Amino acid sequence: MKEETTMSDSLAAFRKAYEEWERTVLHPTLERTPERDADFTTVSGAPVNRLYTPLDLEGTDPLHDIGLPGAYPFTRGIHPTGYRGKLWTMRMFAGFGSAEETNARFRYLLDQGQTGLSIAFDMPTLYGRDTDDPLVPGEFGKCGVAVSSLADMEILLDGLPLDEISTSMTINSPAAIIWAMYLVVAEKRGISWDKLRGTLQNDILKEYIAQNEYIFPPEPSMRLVVDTIEFSTRYVPQWNPVSISGYHIREAGATAAQELAFTLADGLAYVQAAIERGLHVDEFAPRLSFFFNAHNDLFEEVAKYRAARRIWARTLRERFGAQNPRSLWLRFHAQTAGCSLTAQQPENNIVRTAIQALAAILGGCQSLHTNSMDEALALPSEKAVTIALRTQQIIAEESGVANTVDPLGGSYFVETLTNRMEAECLAYFRRIEELGGVIPAIRRGFFQAEIADAAYRYQCEIDSGRRGIIGVNRYAVKTPLEIPILEMDPHGEARHLERLNRVRATRDNARVHQCLAALREAAMGQENLMPPILDCVRAYATIGEMCDVLRDVFGVYREMVVV
Template sequence: MFNGEELSKIKQNRESWEEKVLNKSLAKAPESKQEFKSVSGAVVNRLYTPEDIADIDYETEIGYPGQYPFTRGYQPTMYRGKPWTMRMYAGFATAEESNERYKYLVSQGSTGLSVAFDLPTQIGYDSDHALAQGEVGKVGVAIDSLKDMEILFNGIPLDKVSTSMTINAPAAVLLAMYIAVAEKQGVPADQLRGTIQNDILKEYIARGTYIYPTEPSMRLITNIFEYCSKEVPKWNTISISGYHIREAGSTAAQEVGFTLADGIAYVEAAINAGLDVDTFAPRLSFFFNSHNDLFEEVAKFRAARRLWAKIMKDRFKAKSEKSMMLKFHTQTAGCTLTAQQPDNNIIRVAMQALAAVLGGTQSLHTNSRDEALALPTTESVTIALRTQQILASETGVTNTVDPLAGSYFIEAKTKEIEEKALEYITKIDELGGAARAIDLGYIQKEISDSAFNYQMEIESLERIVVGVNKYKVEEGSPKGLLRVDPIVAEMQKKKISEVKTSRSNEAVQEKLSNLRKACQGTENVMPHILDAVKEYATLGEICDVMREVFGEYEQAVLL
């Protein structure tokens, strides 16, 4: 960005400034003895100058928004046309209660729905299963059959909203239910817009809601790619998630490196299944965390976009620029929320949301102040939504594209994260790819070590968490928290019983038998899952057929 003569002059002037100005200032008022580091532990220099970005070429590395390598965003005008999608993540207890929350959020200006499922649903068990006891409706909505999905979206026109569903191992089943509900509303599948997370590799790495072994899980994912490319073309078939990797304790560079390594594995699996990269890659999406370090996070998002564009163009020879675009949803960092002084979380979330917007996110969920204690109340989720609306309407952040571009610090940090992430990807390639690196426990160990270091910094007071290890106050027991009534489980069991009584069990068994045969062979299983869903086969029944054929995954033991 600067020629040799200019850089030489800048270096001379910097050295002169250090000698004549800086050293005198430090003699009078020394800096803190602490080491200045980012949240991820990367050293932050006192000052950044053109010397730090001397090897960055503007045209090829930064460029223009809406153009390769998309460092500055994948849309030419970004938020000047319309702001990001305000997609609030919600779901609890029964489908009826969650439906009320969705309608409330839409009425208050939310522009996209994001469904949280309870733990039994996430691991493919019906609410009446013994392993579901005590967990029904607790961390999301319980969905046992098409009947629940019909209730969940009652009165919500699926041709007018974009819906994201955080579901992984049983993603094919929940997507089939959504398609079936839309059909009942008269909305054809090719008009549906939304995303299923469908990212099983990060479940093995960081989250744990897996069911099947690696190989059949990857088959299910590529089956969804193939099916949706023909039948549901506007649907994002996967949300490759760094969010949970960061929540587990990774650094920013690890979040980018491990997430894109997972993305590489999915692209390779789809190509090996016979799909052309430019037919499915434009519908890939990503999901990132927005943590506390404002500038590091902005740089992280820019680095991820640039690195993915290079991977798709150079490694996979994608011809369409749409295949090279890293489109992503962001959620503010749940791991930073504190049970102590929960109102402080409002400020944390606002700063994290600002980082996501300055980094060019396409959609955003802002966490609620009380989520370290319980599911968010209506009041808390309203504040979280208003945070986004104030950012979009009152702060001026939508006025220009990539406003921090050209900052010596931001550009140097973007390059630093990109290079470190690429080092992780290279190491994973050497181990045989993401799935093999997971089986070996490499990725889990790297995250575990980072999480340990972060916690040690908090406990040693090297890292301050306001209200936790400094600026503490005496607090009473929290009040007004949202609690899920235990009766929800009994209500769900009753619904399942009613569904099984009213449906044609003979038809269900026929469809499940067809699904079993498809699983045992090589054909795409999505049409058979959809057929079973339409006959009101339950989630657990469908997943049990696949458990029977595919088996279950056993996690690697870290040494």
């Protein structure tokens, strides 16, 4: 009681001093020198006060709300020593052209000090189509590597130490198939699945919300996600079967609070679905991970990550009864904001990326990808990707930010932003629940409309000049492009198609047909689809053949028009 009285008296004394400061110091200064005629808001449009003080944190419990690192509610980080114990994984996203080209890029990045692999797949692969499918001409290798069968995956991973390094794969609708290919490559090398570490993005809900790279309707798609969660829990215990992704939601134009709320809502939907399958929350929740955007507003981003950890921990404990502390951990990968990159003055993107990377690190990410300066123009050149990797290494080894845990914790500004972010997130949770949950909200176009409104507001701010973008609507100059642009192997597609045709001609096609028939039968029932998918992969069935079976059984989703 005495301590509470002392704190109350101290806050009252501060309030009196603050009012005196406003009267005797601030107002005379403003009369002499008015503030800049600027829009003092975050990137998301939230107002930013002139000053933040203990008065803004009145009602915040330092122990219950902020806490200590490595302790519930994990606002200050999931590890008690932060980066003093282990640096974040430097995982540069890569993939272009053929499996041979991408394998060479991976080897180069590992030689340059990258500490984790991250695979980007091309558009036909993302949509479950073979490269020679008549619906995908001209899309080979444009935004990632082409993988049509196990033969491509074998080349893609050739010589890479799968039992020593973790691998992230950005794939969604065909995630179970691509993961099966990875598992079979390890199997053929004699590497036990329990030694494999990595992450499958596999977050189908955000595809309906933002990115639109879905194939099947939401319900069978959720079944596939839960199949991978269940299978990994039983047989690949170190693997993260879902990376619940806010990155693409933010890239579509969402605010920081929308990214936070919609991502966590998706994550909670996966938890509920896995529990309904019969899994206990503590069986699988420790292996769920997240993927967030790192945008330009440093403090808003840090607050977003801190709020995310607190909300996830509280919800898993209070709603789902999680007891294992690891179930409460929100572990996340971050990628700097692709939507912030400009084709104009591309060297400026190096600075943007450094600030965004710093935000992710100050916010406590577990792994990080830094975008390259040329990505608004083309896939990253070797020079550009090296600079992007060096950005992380300089922050890690020269800046000092890795020396202490949650260095911005306790900042009146950051703690206030964290509280505000949490409040906005919980308000969105209530709206989603009122609509019946995530999938009903998707079908009604709720998420899409919210993001569209936010994107429109942001673009209007840029078009009007209210929000400055250096090199675009501020300090624009017309100079010739002077950076090297990546050129893919012009013979890569022909080599890939030759391999695909060879696979079809030399495999045991009777076995392929038998495996595809078994997959069809399983899809029509209720069993876990990973075992029949693995059999299809071992027989060298192609991704298009397997997805065509599932398309035939599940159907293809068509998004409703939102007006």
